[in-house]
Amino acid sequence: MAKGVSTIIATILILIITVSLISLVYTWLSSYAPQPDIQNNINAGKGCLKIESVDTESKTVTIRNCGDIALSSIVLFIDLKTSTRYSEALNAGEIAQLSYTENINIGSHEIMVSSNYADSSRITFEK
Numbered sequence: 001m002a003k004g005v006s007t008i009i010a011t012i013l014i015l016i017i018t019v020s021l022i023s024l025v026y027t028w029l030s031s032y033a034p035q036p037d038i039q040n041n042i043n044a045g046k047g048c049l050k051i052e053s054v055d056t057e058s059k060t061v062t063i064r065n066c067g068d069i070a071l072s073s074i075v076l077f078i079d080l081k082t083s084t085r086y087s088e089a090l091n092a093g094e095i096a097q098l099s100y101t102e103n104i105n106i107g108s109h110e111i112m113v114s115s116n117y118a119d120s121s122r123i124t125f126e127k
Helices: 007-030 038-044
Strands: 049-055 060-065 074-078 081-086 095-099 108-114 123-126
Touching (some): 049 108, 049 123
Antiparallel strands (some): 060 095, 074 081, 074 108
């Protein structure tokens, strides 16, 4: 009778060592991965953007910052296409008018405003 480690025990030991090495390498590499910006996550909860009105005659959209922080990088989307970029910061509580130049056909359209920390609801309007 030969003495030594049986084939089943050897296979189990190899699997345990392999899993241990993989988890060690994963832990080591994840420490080098970029971590999410905690401040952006905190600020994202404080942002709020609301569309107050849409005037198709004067081609303006009135928006309000209903959040607690200033918003920037504001973009107006009409029918899911970028329409206007607002370059100034919109402080908490402030209202701004965004003008657009596109000719909008008669019918139903969807409008939305996005910023660095908040997005408005999608609103459907008729022209």
